[in-house]
Amino acid sequence: MMTALQLAQTGAGATFLQTLVKALALGSVYVLIALGFVIVFKATQVLNFAAGAIAMAGAMFMSILISDGGIPLLPFDNPLAPAEGEAASIPMWGVHVLIALVFAALFGLVLERVAIRPMVGQPLFAMAVVTLGIEVAVRPFNLDATALESRNLGVPWKAETWELAGAIVPKSYVAAVVLAAIGSTAVLLFFRSRLGVAMRAVAFDQEAAMAQGINVGRVFAIAWGLGAALAALGAITYGMAPFPPGGNVSQEIHPILAFRVLPVIVLGGLDSIAGAIVGGVMIASAEIFAGQYLSQYNDTLGSGYSTIVPYLVMLVVLVVRPFGIFGTPEIRRV
Amino acid sequence: MAFNRPMLRTSYQEDTAIFPTYFQKGAASLFFVVLILLGLGAPIVSSIPSFFLGSTWINPITNMLPLAIAALGINILVGVTGQVSLGHAFFMGVGAYTAVALGGNGDEWQACVPFHQELGLLEQEGQCGLGLPIWIWLPFSGIGAALAGIIVAPAAVKVRGLYLAIVTVGLVFIGLHLGRMLPSIAGDFESGRKWPKLDFRLWKEETPLVSFTEDGKWFGLIHLTEEQKQYFLLIMILGAFMLFAKNLVRSRTGRALQAIRDRDIAAEVMGVPEFNYKRLGFAISSFYAGIGGALWASYNGRMAPVNWSLFLSVDFIAILLIGGAGTVAGTILGTIFVELTPEVVKTFTEWLGEQTASNGPVAWLANILLTEGSGDFGPISTGTVALGWPMSVFYWNLVIYGVLIIAFLIFEPMGLYGIWVKVRNYWKRWPFSY
Numbered sequence: 001m002m003t004a005l006q007l008a009q010t011g012a013g014a015t016f017l018q019t020l021v022k023a024l025a026l027g028s029v030y031v032l033i034a035l036g037f038v039i040v041f042k043a044t045q046v047l048n049f050a051a052g053a054i055a056m057a058g059a060m061f062m063s064i065l066i067s068d069g070g071i072p073l074l075p076f077d078n079p080l081a082p083a084e085g086e087a088a089s090i091p092m093w094g095v096h097v098l099i100a101l102v103f104a105a106l107f108g109l110v111l112e113r114v115a116i117r118p119m120v121g122q123p124l125f126a127m128a129v130v131t132l133g134i135e136v137a138v139r140p141f142n143l144d145a146t147a148l149e150s151r152n153l154g155v156p157w158k159a160e161t162w163e164l165a166g167a168i169v170p171k172s173y174v175a176a177v178v179l180a181a182i183g184s185t186a187v188l189l190f191f192r193s194r195l196g197v198a199m200r201a202v203a204f205d206q207e208a209a210m211a212q213g214i215n216v217g218r219v220f221a222i223a224w225g226l227g228a229a230l231a232a233l234g235a236i237t238y239g240m241a242p243f244p245p246g247g248n249v250s251q252e253i254h255p256i257l258a259f260r261v262l263p264v265i266v267l268g269g270l271d272s273i274a275g276a277i278v279g280g281v282m283i284a285s286a287e288i289f290a291g292q293y294l295s296q297y298n299d300t301l302g303s304g305y306s307t308i309v310p311y312l313v314m315l316v317v318l319v320v321r322p323f324g325i326f327g328t329p330e331i332r333r334v
Numbered sequence: 335m336a337f338n339r340p341m342l343r344t345s346y347q348e349d350t351a352i353f354p355t356y357f358q359k360g361a362a363s364l365f366f367v368v369l370i371l372l373g374l375g376a377p378i379v380s381s382i383p384s385f386f387l388g389s390t391w392i393n394p395i396t397n398m399l400p401l402a403i404a405a406l407g408i409n410i411l412v413g414v415t416g417q418v419s420l421g422h423a424f425f426m427g428v429g430a431y432t433a434v435a436l437g438g439n440g441d442e443w444q445a446c447v448p449f450h451q452e453l454g455l456l457e458q459e460g461q462c463g464l465g466l467p468i469w470i471w472l473p474f475s476g477i478g479a480a481l482a483g484i485i486v487a488p489a490a491v492k493v494r495g496l497y498l499a500i501v502t503v504g505l506v507f508i509g510l511h512l513g514r515m516l517p518s519i520a521g522d523f524e525s526g527r528k529w530p531k532l533d534f535r536l537w538k539e540e541t542p543l544v545s546f547t548e549d550g551k552w553f554g555l556i557h558l559t560e561e562q563k564q565y566f567l568l569i570m571i572l573g574a575f576m577l578f579a580k581n582l583v584r585s586r587t588g589r590a591l592q593a594i595r596d597r598d599i600a601a602e603v604m605g606v607p608e609f610n611y612k613r614l615g616f617a618i619s620s621f622y623a624g625i626g627g628a629l630w631a632s633y634n635g636r637m638a639p640v641n642w643s644l645f646l647s648v649d650f651i652a653i654l655l656i657g658g659a660g661t662v663a664g665t666i667l668g669t670i671f672v673e674l675t676p677e678v679v680k681t682f683t684e685w686l687g688e689q690t691a692s693n694g695p696v697a698w699l700a701n702i703l704l705t706e707g708s709g710d711f712g713p714i715s716t717g718t719v720a721l722g723w724p725m726s727v728f729y730w731n732l733v734i735y736g737v738l739i740i741a742f743l744i745f746e747p748m749g750l751y752g753i754w755v756k757v758r759n760y761w762k763r764w765p766f767s768y
Contacts (some may be wrong), residue, residue, distance in 0.1 A: 137736025302515030311504035
């Protein structure tokens with residue numbers, strides 16, 4: 001009797017621990033993409049609806065590099081690609097991630113130069129719609145040109161797990177948390193650097209920043225490059241962790257990944273780094289815990305109900321606090 | 335005479351007239367006549383759309399008409415009231431599913447029996463709808479969507495600008511989940527269900543009073559095909575909604591909505607209750623969306639929940655920005671442009687595909703652009719819609735569409751209507767430039 005109760009308790013505890021780790025892993029993905037949104041919004045006042053397409057392009061590029069061993073249509077092979085049928089070693093895999101991030105950053109730079117720079121000074125909504133246009137234009141290349149339903153990311157630790165107090169903890173979850181920690185530390189350090197201070201100045205007052213000799217155009221470009229790289233890192237992290245796609249870039253989930261992060265930045269506030277981190281973990285926890293502990297009501301709520309939990313949380317938060325938890329309230333002058 | 339000088343009106347009546355100038359009166363009458371001639375398939379007039387859209391040109395044009403109604407709705411919300419919404423697809427879906435719940439009957443389910451048998455849906459009660467006639471389900475689809483708008487309004491009025499856009503994005507995803515949750519109304523998530531037809535019945539009788547889905551004589555007067563009948567029906571409904579949209583802007587309500595768009599605090603100071611009018615804006619816009627959604631689904635016959643996705647909402651924002659926000663004429667122009675460009679591109683590609691055998695520059699262009707099979711570097715695949723690098727016309731259309739949105743916003747923020755205003759002013763001021 002006693003042992004049965006204890007077993008049940010350890011079972012519940014292990015389930016909780018497992019759910020918590022999963023929530024943290026998903027939270028890491030959300031934090032990374034949300035940081036991309038926030039950096040772009042802080043520097044350029046643009047809500048980047050194209051983040052999803054950019055992120056998926058980055059992840060797709062990495063998967064082409066690592067599992068196709070080269071770029072299609074170009075006569076050049078990837079000398080770093082692992083041998084056929086073998087997984088890359090962890091440092092090699094890291095190098096591929098870096099290459100993909102550089103690609104995403106370059107892509108972000110080009111988009112900023114071509115589509116966003118000419119729009120400076122236009123209404124915020126017009127800028128947001130330009131990014132929607134980018135999303136629409138890039139998405140077919142992500143979905144169609146690469147031909148496969150889902151593409152492998154060549155994750156070195158595949159689906160291996162550790163066991164911790166009876167709970168099964170996949171290595172990918174831990175790696176996701178580590179990547180997010182690296183990413184957010186890098187962002188925080190960046191804002192302490194000379195360039196980061198310049199970006200904060202631009203966010204505060206563009207004209208005053210210009211008068212101090214800050215090259216606002218360069219700040220815009222760097223914000224977009226950084227935002228794109230962070231979004232791509234988020235997409236790779238999502239593909240790596242065994243969430244539904246399972247080590248792949250998925251045609252179904254990756255395109256809407258950035259839209260799933262919108263509640264995070266609303267909750268945290270569009271212009272708050274701390275908000276992105278706290279909001280990411282909170283929203284992911286709400287999603288994962290609801291998915292775990294309400295699963296007995298699956299028939300009533302409909303399968304996949306956990307994916308709309310973030311939107312419901314967002315609606316409630318916005319009614320109570322229209323500018324998020326950490327966001328700057330907009331002062332309306334007559 | 336006022337119409338000699340741009341934008342100078344001498345009386346209030348003149349300023350609020352639907353067609354203030356003789357040119358506009360003439361152009362509108364001509365457009366009306368052309369629309370009727372198009373519907374009747376008059377030889378010279380209909381050669382224009384058939385050149386651009388191929389021989390089945392009436393189908394894309396009719397398909398565009400319900401979307402134009404929905405676009406007028408988002409123009410009232412975004413263009414007139416100034417509330418940026420990406421949730422229009424959600425309200426269209428609400429209208430469409432209200433229509434199917436009221437108007438659907440058992441026949442619609444038979445067409446997809448294998449799917450629904452597999453899902454265990456055929457045994458459920460009330461899945462088929464009540465089988466009511468169109469004069470009940472069409473108004474109620476609008477009213478249902480308007481109610482949804484009124485329910486959402488308190489949350490939406492609290493937030494402004496980009497935050498409102500994000501909230502309405504959330505609405506679309508919640509709507510998609512509802513579509514997955516309620517297969518007894520929506521059918522299978524991927525394949526969907528069928529909608530009631532456009533036939534007009536007094537009640538549930540066998541033969542409809544006015545048939546819109548069979549070729550035949552209308553009122554014993556004129557022989558029309560099924561497509562032509564639906565074209566005329568939808569044109570009439572669209573005309574009524576255009577008139578209402580135009581009159582709304584000329585009324586006290588419309589002026590209040592515009593005041594909120596221009597400066598919400600100033601509007602409140604002048605005695606315009608902000609919350610009430612924003613809610614009204616949401617309600618009217620959703621009413622249009624509901625009617626448009628119901629007619630669109632009914633015209634197409636079969637719809638899946640995935641159709642009411644964020645990209646449908648983006649379509650409407652694009653229509654508004656490409657056409658010119660805030661004007662009825664601009665909205666209609668935008669709908670024509672956005673909905674028909676993909677069809678024109680498709681027709682062009684098909685024509686190009688026929689030219690590969692000939693000689694000269696056209697064949698050279700065709701050989702560069704098109705790919706049959708694999709190994710060729712042409713970016714457009716002419717084969718069946720398959721995934722893979724030479725992308726099919728369908729995907730290239732999406733790319734063109736995205737680029738068009740960007741290009742219009744960068745080069746012509748006022749849209750097609752803005753181009754027209756520029757041309758008109760140049761013409762009227764000639765030979766002076768200002």
